[in-house]
Amino acid sequence: MTLRRALPLIALLASPGAASAADAPPDCRAPAALDDGWAVAAPAEEGFDPAQICALGPALEAWPEGNAHAVLVARHGRLVYERYFAGEDERWGLPLGRIPHDAGTKHDLRSITKSVTALLVGIAVDTGWIKDIDAPVLSLLPQYADLRSPEKDRITLRHLLTMSSGLAWNEELPYSDPRNSERLMSDAPDPYRYVLEQPFAATPGERWTYSGGATALLAAVLKQVSGRPLDVLAQEVLFTPLGITDVEWVRYPNGDPVAASGLRLRPRDIARIGRLVLDRGAWQGRRIVSAAWVEQATAPQIGIEDGVDYGFQWWLGRSQADGREIRWSAGVGWGGQRLFLVPDHDLLVVVTAGLYDRPDLQDRLGRTVLDRFVLPAVTGSGAGGPEE
Structure with missing residues (x-):
């Protein structure tokens, strides 16, 4: 995946049928407690405007072309928003048909791997x-x-x-x-x-x-x-300490796991990886990777273009919300897979999607979720559908 495919450097476009904050469900409760290590909270408990963040689900339902599969938001270590959608999916290029995604459905990470x-x-x-x-x-x-x-x-x-x-x-x-x-x-x-x-x-x-x-x-x-x-190393030193048990790797013909794009995880487990990085290498008080490494990996190591930087296999970008620049790091995967980390708000956002044949929509989907719904909901600026 190239920069052109991975990070938007142009304004978001309008999408038909996009919903606004006024379309939010009247009741925006906490995600389900699944006894999987994730604490949960209603959005308002972690400083979100419920009407703004909960307008996200209706907006994506009204935009089937976006083919979103899952959106999860966590703040201060608690999962505050979780929504799944049915949509066409594939496993590393192999069509799977229309999948009713839920918390138990593994998804390609592609280059988040x-x-x-x-x-x-x-x-x-x-x-x-x-x-x-x-x-x-x-x-x-x-x-x-x-x-x-x-x-x-x-x-x-x-x-x-x-x-x-x-x-x-x-x-x-x-x-x-x-x-x-x-x-x-x-x-x-x-x-x-x-x-x-x-x-x-x-x-x-x-x-x-x-x-x-x-x-x-x-x-x-x-x-x-x-x-x-x-795969054995990852399970031993990373996934098991994080409580991740349902893991799949796509493999090369020689049998080795594909390190660049072959990992498949459940969305809540993708969020665990994000929480680990936000907590500077610790998960629920247990040190897994050093804080020094996490700081290097998510710091600018080499410039790309137009203010976009790269760390150690992590992308570094910025958004505008409430009149301020918000910096984030991200894992970025082909097809619309995104793991955004926003340290200033102790916030993470997971997006999975099936846009493997729509490179024109991949960036737009992820950035619409982040810039038009999640960040405005926590910073107080207005939200709505994808922008002109």
């Missing part, structure tokens, strides 16, 4: 499996020693984390195009060798280029240093 992989790198640094993120990548992958050269040894883990390896890569093409680099990697007998064999298009660290291959190499390093496949 990259943000999860970065957390695993942080845990590997914390445990000492990785000593230095400025170490050459190939020094940590002895099985590819034949590819080492003075030029290739300039690529470090930091470059992979910030998608600035300099290796030639093209995900601007549609994923259906056989020339797309992600597709070529996925179809290769050895995906990691495929990435490492690419020629240079820039000096490492010089510029950002969106690359699922960079994330794949991070997974290869994690497997090498930990002695565990990515």
Whole structure:
């Protein structure tokens, strides 16, 4: 997924049938308490205007073209809004038909998986499996020693984390195009060798280029240093501590989990990952990843364009609400998957959707939820449907 596909740099457009705050249900109760580790609260208990935030569901119901599947909002560690929708869905390109989504339905994260992989790198640094993120990548992958050269040894883990390896890569093409680099990697007998064999298009660290291959190499390093496949490592050091048990990974033909886009989780479990990051690496008082790593991962590491920055596999952007600039970090996935984190309001928003064939609507859906409903509801500015 490219910047063009992932973060909007233009104004939101109007959508037919969008509802306003006046259409909110008269009763906006707390989400269901499911004994799954999530405390719940009614929106008003956590400082939201109920009429504004609860207008969101009717607005999305009135906009079927948006194909939203789930929206969850949590603040101060409590889930305050949860709404599911029926819609056409797929599993990594395999059509699933029309699905009545609910709290138990797993959903593709697509490239939010990259943000999860970065957390695993942080845990590997914390445990000492990785000593230095400025170490050459190939020094940590002895099985590819034949590819080492003075030029290739300039690529470090930091470059992979910030998608600035300099290796030639093209995900601007549609994923259906056989020339797309992600597709070529996925179809290769050895995906990691495929990435490492690419020629240079820039000096490492010089510029950002969106690359699922960079994330794949991070997974290869994690497997090498930990002695565990990515899915086993993730379950052991991240998902089990978070209480996440219902996990699915799409895999390469060689059997390895797809680190760049293959994770499938339930929406409440996506929100757990967001809460972990908002709490600077802790979940309900238990330390899982260091605060120092979370701070680095969600801080600007490399600029992209028009004020958009990138951390360690996390996007960094901003919104306007109540006359103020609101900064956020986000996991961003193809098809409209979004995990927005707003530290200034101790707030997270999960959006899942089925817009895999509608790149023109993916950004608009997520930013409509965040900018036109959630942020205005907590900051006091007006809300409504997608803007002109």
